[in-house]
Amino acid sequence: MLALILRRLALMIPVLLGLLVLVFVLTRIVPADPAAVLAGEQASPEQVAAIRATLGLDRPLHVQFVRYLVQVASGDFGTSLYTHRPVVQDLAERMPATIELALASMLLAILVGIPLGAVAAVRRNGWLDQIIRVFTIGGLAVASFWMAIMLQLVFSMQLDILPLRGRVDAGVPAPPFLTGLYVIDYLLAGNLALARHALWHLVLPSVTLALPATATIARFTRSSVIETLQKDFVAWERAVGYPRRVMLWKYVLRNSLSATVTQVGLLFGLFLSGSIVVEAVFGWPGLGDYLFSAITTADYQPVMATTLAIGVIYAVVNIMVDLVQARIDPRVAEQR
Amino acid sequence: MPLALRRLLADRAALLGLAIIAVMLVLAFAAPYLVPFPEDAFDAKPWQRLEPPSAEHWFGTDGLGRDVFSRTLMGTRVALMIALLVVLGAMLIGIPLGLSAGYFGGWTGDGIMRLTDVFQAVPQLVLALAFAAVMRPSIGSAMAALTLTYWPFFCRIVYGETRRVRSGLFIDALEAQGAGTPRILFLHILPNVAPAIIVRATIGMGVTILVAATLGFLGMGAAPPTPEWGLMVAESRKDLPEGWWQSAFPGLAIFLAVLGFNLFGDALRDVADPRLRRSR
Numbered sequence: 001m002l003a004l005i006l007r008r009l010a011l012m013i014p015v016l017l018g019l020l021v022l023v024f025v026l027t028r029i030v031p032a033d034p035a036a037v038l039a040g041e042q043a044s045p046e047q048v049a050a051i052r053a054t055l056g057l058d059r060p061l062h063v064q065f066v067r068y069l070v071q072v073a074s075g076d077f078g079t080s081l082y083t084h085r086p087v088v089q090d091l092a093e094r095m096p097a098t099i100e101l102a103l104a105s106m107l108l109a110i111l112v113g114i115p116l117g118a119v120a121a122v123r124r125n126g127w128l129d130q131i132i133r134v135f136t137i138g139g140l141a142v143a144s145f146w147m148a149i150m151l152q153l154v155f156s157m158q159l160d161i162l163p164l165r166g167r168v169d170a171g172v173p174a175p176p177f178l179t180g181l182y183v184i185d186y187l188l189a190g191n192l193a194l195a196r197h198a199l200w201h202l203v204l205p206s207v208t209l210a211l212p213a214t215a216t217i218a219r220f221t222r223s224s225v226i227e228t229l230q231k232d233f234v235a236w237e238r239a240v241g242y243p244r245r246v247m248l249w250k251y252v253l254r255n256s257l258s259a260t261v262t263q264v265g266l267l268f269g270l271f272l273s274g275s276i277v278v279e280a281v282f283g284w285p286g287l288g289d290y291l292f293s294a295i296t297t298a299d300y301q302p303v304m305a306t307t308l309a310i311g312v313i314y315a316v317v318n319i320m321v322d323l324v325q326a327r328i329d330p331r332v333a334e335q336r
Numbered sequence: 337m338p339l340a341l342r343r344l345l346a347d348r349a350a351l352l353g354l355a356i357i358a359v360m361l362v363l364a365f366a367a368p369y370l371v372p373f374p375e376d377a378f379d380a381k382p383w384q385r386l387e388p389p390s391a392e393h394w395f396g397t398d399g400l401g402r403d404v405f406s407r408t409l410m411g412t413r414v415a416l417m418i419a420l421l422v423v424l425g426a427m428l429i430g431i432p433l434g435l436s437a438g439y440f441g442g443w444t445g446d447g448i449m450r451l452t453d454v455f456q457a458v459p460q461l462v463l464a465l466a467f468a469a470v471m472r473p474s475i476g477s478a479m480a481a482l483t484l485t486y487w488p489f490f491c492r493i494v495y496g497e498t499r500r501v502r503s504g505l506f507i508d509a510l511e512a513q514g515a516g517t518p519r520i521l522f523l524h525i526l527p528n529v530a531p532a533i534i535v536r537a538t539i540g541m542g543v544t545i546l547v548a549a550t551l552g553f554l555g556m557g558a559a560p561p562t563p564e565w566g567l568m569v570a571e572s573r574k575d576l577p578e579g580w581w582q583s584a585f586p587g588l589a590i591f592l593a594v595l596g597f598n599l600f601g602d603a604l605r606d607v608a609d610p611r612l613r614r615s616r
Contacts, residue, residue, distance in 0.1 A: 018454035026470050137349070137602070141594035143546055145553045146569055146587030149576070157577035273459035277550055291462070292554065295469040303466060311457040 004326075005319065012315045016308065020072075023307045024065055027300035068304075078301030082294065087305045090290060095309075096180025097167060098286030101278070102271045103181070104206035109213035109267065114260065116214070117221025118253060124226060132218060139215030144274050148208045148281040155204060163201045165283035172197065205282045209274045213267045220263045224256040231255070257328055265321030272310050340607045347606075353599025356592055364413045371406035378402075378561045386579045396581035399574065404582055407563040408589050414564045415593055418479055419544040423537050425483035430490025431533065435521050437491070438498025449495060452488035460485045461547055468556040475564070478557035482544055493536050497529040531608035538604055542597030549590050565590050 043051075052058050056067060071078065077087040120132040156164040163169065167182050172194065175185035183202065186195035228234065229252060237247045275288035283289075287306055294302035344350050368374055372392075381401035389396040395404035437448035455463065464481040471477030501507070502525065510520050551557035552566030560567065565586040572582035 014450065015453045015457050018450065019457045022454055023466060026466055029470060137598060138591070138595060141542070141546075141591050141598055143549055143553075143566070143569075143587060143590045143594075145550060145566070146583070146590065149569065149573065149583050150587065153577055153580055153583070269459040273461035276461060276465065277554070280554065292465070295465055296555070298469070303469075307458055307462060307466060310459070310462055314458060 005323070008319045008322065012312075012319075016311050016315065019311045020069075020304070020308060021065070023304050024068065025061070027303055028061060028064070072308075077305035080294070080302045081299045082297050082302075087302050090302065091287070091305060091309060094286050094290050097284060098272075098275050098279070098288060100167075100181040100183070101202070101205055101209060101275060101284060101286060102268070104202050105209040105213060105271060106264070106267070108206055108210040109217050110264070112210075113214040113217030114221050114253075114257075116218040117260075118225050118248070118256075120218065120222045121225035121229065122248065129222075132222070136215040136219045136222075139211050142211060144208055144212070145277045145281055147211060148204070148278055151204045151208060152281070162203055165281075167201055167284065168194070168198055205278050205284055208282075209271055209278050212274070213270060216263055216267060216270075217260055220260050221256065224259045225252060228252050228256045254328065258325055261321055261325050261328060265318045268317040269314055272314065344603055344607050347603045349599045350603030353596045353601075353603065356596030357600060360412055360416060360593055360596060363409060364416045367409045367413050371403075371409050373403040373406045378563075380561075386575060386582075389581050395585040396579070398568075398572065398582045399579060402561075404568075404585055407568060408565070408585050410563040411565045411568065411586060411589060412593070414475070414558065414562060415545050415548065415590075418475065418482075418548045419541045422479050422482040422486060422544045422548070423540045425479070426486035426540065427490055427533065427537065429483070430487035431494050431526075433487070434491040434494025435498055435525060435529075438495045439502055439517070439521055439525065441499075445495075448491065452491050455485065455488045456492075460543075461550060464547060464551065465554070465556060468551055473556050473559065475558045475562065478548060478551045481551070481556075482548060486540060486544065489540065490533065490536060493532050494529055497532050498525055501525050501528045535601060535605045535608050538597055538601035542594040542601065545590065545593050545597070 049058075056064060059067075075088065077091070079085065080087050080090055083090055116132050116135070120129045123129050152164055155162040168174070175182055175189050175191070175194065175198075178185050178188050182198040183195050186192075186198055234247070234252060237251060242251075272288070275284075275286060276292050277288070278284065279286045279289035280292055287309065290302060291306040291310075294300075294306065363370065372394075379402070381397075384393075384397050384401040385399060387393055387397040387401075393403050393405060395408060398404055398407070433448050433452075437445040464478075464485045467481035467484055468477050471480065507520065507524065510524060515524075548557060549564070549566030549569075552564045553570045554566075555570065558564035558567050560571065568586040569583050572579060572586075575582055
């Protein structure tokens with residue numbers, strides 16, 4: 001198992017290095033000159049040149065890249081031209097917001113998606129299956145920015161029962177930092193009212209983010225449950241007279257979840273890119289929002305660091321998926 | 337009638353998808369002659385701002401007084417054009433790379449496949465945003481960004497299929513007879529890989545419409561006053577909650593368009609690859 005983890009981690013490195021080269025080259029051919037942006041509009045050409053020299057932007061590209069690699073290796077991702085703070089600090093502050101959102105969405109998608117898929121499989125071709133099928137196909141066709149705005153329109157602007165944006169209302173103090181997840185931190189601080197307040201703020205963003213994921217999970221669960229139901233052991237269990245409920249939720253589902261777990265890993269990528277849009281619409285101060293504002297302001301240090309962070313998260317989640325899969329289905333582990 | 341085609345036509349979902357695609361194509365070609373207010377796609381008419389849906393303006397008017405129905409219809413052209421060009425571009429890059437990687441293997445194959453790994457190390461939207469931001473925001477740069485981030489999907493699939501086909505005896509026979517490499521690749525392997533490519537391209541149309549609209553929404557795609565669906569939703573936000581029709585209809589258009597390609601693409605996949613057939 002350990003060897004498997006180490007091998008996967010080793011395979012990750014060249015890919016991430018390649019990603020770094022790609023994004024590095026991209027950000028250095030940006031037409032907007034960061035030195036000029038930093039110097040301000042009234043700066044003389046000499047001042048801009050001086051700033052360019054201090055930032056090392058006047059050196060050849062490969063020299064800049066090596067310098068950047070050395071910097072990154074020591075944990076320094078530069079300073080954001082926009083927030084004037086070390087990028088690492090910005091990322092550390094924003095990461096929990098995105099993790100909270102992604103976890104809530106994942107939980108929602110799993111809790112809704114797996115039962116939906118299982119029910120659809122059991123009632124195969126019935127009217128319930130048809131309804132669920134419409135949902136699973138339609139759920140993948142909805143643009144999340146549009147879904148977000150429609151939810152805001154109905155639940156925040158018209159009905160006024162859920163907050164419009166943010167992790168908490170303006171002026172509400174953040175909880176003392178423990179996990180960085182507001183709902184949990186408020187709970188740990190013993191403040192039930194604020195925990196509920198934070199939870200309400202999570203509802204619309206996580207529903208938006210969870211929709212396509214729920215659809216995907218339901219779909220994969222459905223087809224693998226159908227496949228499992230046709231296996232011999234199910235016929236045996238049925239013949240021996242296992243209670244239907246136990247048979248279905250314990251044996252059939254466990255044997256069917258392998259494909260769903262793989263999907264959960266892929267869905268994490270969906271969450272990372274979805275968070276850019278969802279965080280932009282809901283004013284959610286996370287990674288996606290950070291990346292997007294960095295891109296629009298040609299602030300390339302944060303762009304590089306965030307893209308790399310997303311690449312790392314993506315790779316690590318996929319390794320974790322392999323491990324979980326080996327737990328659920330020992331046959332997977334033996335194959336490697 | 338071939339079995340595959342018969343199976344496709346017996347699938348209600350596939351037919352619905354095909355119908356949506358067909359209607360979209362017709363609308364895209366005929367939009368300039370169909371729309372009630374052709375000049376409304378671009379020109380502001382401040383005296384009729386934010387009128388709700390009515391017999392005259394089916395989808396209402398937007399914050400600049402333009403007819404939302406006309407703009408949504410014209411948006412079909414924009415969306416389809418972007419998706420078609422992006423998918424074609426991605427095919428032009430991805431297919432030859434995938435064919436060579438699968439056929440030659442070795443260093444060439446490894447190099448190409450590692451390159452696709454790098455491009456797929458982050459979700460497509462993240463990379464596309466970075467590409468689009470480097471260029472000046474416009475439809476052209478959005479299309480370039482989408483093409484440059486979508487080709488790995490074709491490359492992957494073609495690679496896998498090529499490896500499978502390459503192990504066939506008929507390839508050995510061709511090589512023994514002295515057939516040239518391009519001939520083997522494009523005349524003998526490509527046709528065998530084509531079904532997988534067609535499936536991917538159909539699904540890719542839906543994906544691209546969705547991601548292109550997202551780029552437009554985030555201000556990294558079409559510039560005003562282009563009637564692009566994502567941009568229309570973005571522009572509508574300042575008039576909420578009063579002008580809800582302005583946001584609702586372009587979003588519904590995106591939904592229908594993507595739904596059409598997804599439905600049809602799924603059905604095609606079932607027919608093209610029986611191993612993956614939806615159990616029913």
